[in-house]
Amino acid sequence: MDNSKKAWKLINGGIAVPKGFYATGVQAGIKYKDKYDVALIFSEVQAQAAGVYTRNLVKAHPLYLTQRHLENGLARAIVINSGNANACVGEFGDQAAFAMAEVAGTFLAVPPEDVLVASTGVIGVEMPLDKVLNGIRMASSLLLNDVVKGIRGQKEEADEGAHRAALAIMTTDTMVKEYAYELSCSQGGVIHLGAIAKGSGMIHPNMGTMLGFLTTDAFLPSEDLQHILREAVEESFNMVTVDGDTSTNDMVVLMANGASGITLSGEDRTNFEEMVKSMCIELAKDIARDGEGATKLMEVSVSGAKTKEDARKIARSICGSSLVKAALFGEDANWGRILTAAGYSGAEFNPNIVDVFLGKLIVAQAGKGVTFSEEEAKVILALKEVHISLNLHSGEEQATAWGCDLTHEYVTINGSYRT
């Protein structure tokens, strides 16, 4: 991560780095033994909060509850389970989601309305609620012990708990996704941003559930957080999938508890916005990189578009193309498929003036192929991160999307996920 020119820096730790935040994870045996599967995130004090949810018409039960609990823009805790999506199971699902909030609230001594709930896993199967609630009870105890350590000035020891939270939200993820940033404010003092995420089923047009949780010890009112989070998600998480192609459970939440004593304004607020966006992009790239069975990260940048929406459509269409993805896996410089995917993206552009690049190597100019070194292309395609870029020469707008290659392993994973 290149933060050299940025006002913030990457530091150790994750979601519990911001002051007053704690997190933990436990093994509740929801689907597998020896897998962390229940996570708790907790703020010592009331926090301003914002959420962005799946656009899928079919929404999991916890999403409705979380939306309701976030109506007042306030939250104290988030409880998350993996191993079961709690989706499409009727009334039981609503009751289960509420029970999760209620038990967490009871054990953490906060009203259930201040608890948000998220789930990820198989759809349409009733969750083993007893196991989940037991997990929440265990997690609450661990977390309260961390709070005690924190009060005694040993908060760093609590970071291990936070790492377990990152583990607990994973499903087919193969890598933990957690980061922490520190921003020195121009008004003096520092604020922190911590985050964890999960997501891995990245093949277009389906996104396996994507969850993201961000915490900060800065203060901003929830309406401002909502605005900042929505903008950040548009440029990050929403650029690893295609509009509307979201799972039933996708959710990103940002909590700001103000424990740093700093209310953001002016330059600091601008930097904070950039920092949130940067964090979301890093997590989104990790999700793309960790696509099921993926061996490569694909980054597609489209410039010279007439409108931002055109640039976004084309970038996502290319990232979502199974033929481009398979060609990437095969390390085949098949730029025709890239141009084809741009062509059916629904965006308006003149195909006869488009340039296509693999890395810095131009492979098509003004809409037609140019002679290029196949060897050089092979080297570029063999990289772990492959950059594809298009210049539409039609305007000033640009967008970037992320994806991964399509592999045999993807088919194996998804041919037998449920059973």
Next chain:
Amino acid sequence: MDNSKKAWKLINGGIAVPKGFYATGVQAGIKYKDKYDVALIFSEVQAQAAGVYTRNLVKAHPLYLTQRHLENGLARAIVINSGNANACVGEFGDQAAFAMAEVAGTFLAVPPEDVLVASTGVIGVEMPLDKVLNGIRMASSLLLNDVVKGIRGQKEEADEGAHRAALAIMTTDTMVKEYAYELSCSQGGVIHLGAIAKGSGMIHPNMGTMLGFLTTDAFLPSEDLQHILREAVEESFNMVTVDGDTSTNDMVVLMANGASGITLSGEDRTNFEEMVKSMCIELAKDIARDGEGATKLMEVSVSGAKTKEDARKIARSICGSSLVKAALFGEDANWGRILTAAGYSGAEFNPNIVDVFLGKLIVAQAGKGVTFSEEEAKVILALKEVHISLNLHSGEEQATAWGCDLTHEYVTINGSYRT
């Protein structure tokens, strides 16, 4: 194929069954040795003709030429090559497409404006035009010899040539797609409909080039043919892919030469419309069944929709879902993925009243899972044709789409197509 209740019947042969039509294929060595790769379809007399083309913004060079040559609604011949798409190669491509029409016209003694051109294969590479033109010359001679046989009353012998045309348009197809129907007219006499098609790269959101050619010895003016063909394509070829997700080369052409002496009207015309649609659906199903690496045909029917467009969107979204396709390959009754794909289709419906069936087995009712026999589900999912149906309980409209499973073999094929 169940034609028992239909006015027409399936008969032997393909594209050259209708009176006055001839077709042949030759091995021109465009990409492979010993592969038929140039096809000619020819009508002894001027024919009315209609065409439907890709909606991709990036269109192959022959499409522009064919659209231009079809402006007057008349055609005598179609020349098709596989092994090279003649797409995205600039001016050379336009010249090559015209040269193909010109050479075919010269050798068949028809104006080049009466020759339509189609290509399929790799994009962005200049076609070996000498080989292609040589192929056209060879094919013309063979075809004219068949015409002579036809005049001498030995037209059946010409059918072998027609079969070679079906072979010549194939790329990664593993099965020949050709049919012929015969319709007894209420006004007396019979008319015929012949067809060939190619298409195989069926994974959403990319369709490897899909070509379809239909011939009839009935007479109908080209505007009527255009209307009938467009309707038929909507319910067939366009239901094995997703709106806009078309390749640069897709084309379906219908020629009617009137050689039967029968001008269609009334009931006969209605039957003809149904027959064209039925033919297109059979070809579309063959294309889905022949999806690259596919082992199963998936048929998704959506009923009870408020609008036809909603039903279409949902059916196609499910057929195009990589997760549904992979689950089908793994024979996993993962109905949650089916409902998820419906949810992000963009269609309006109430997820809480939807029923989902695998074959006749109900797996979800009113939007939530029901207890069903996993064994029975396994049996259904192990079939070569798997039927998925949804009842939205929201209206009277319905639609059907076709797809295939996603397999390891697909990844292998598409990881190394170009090189």
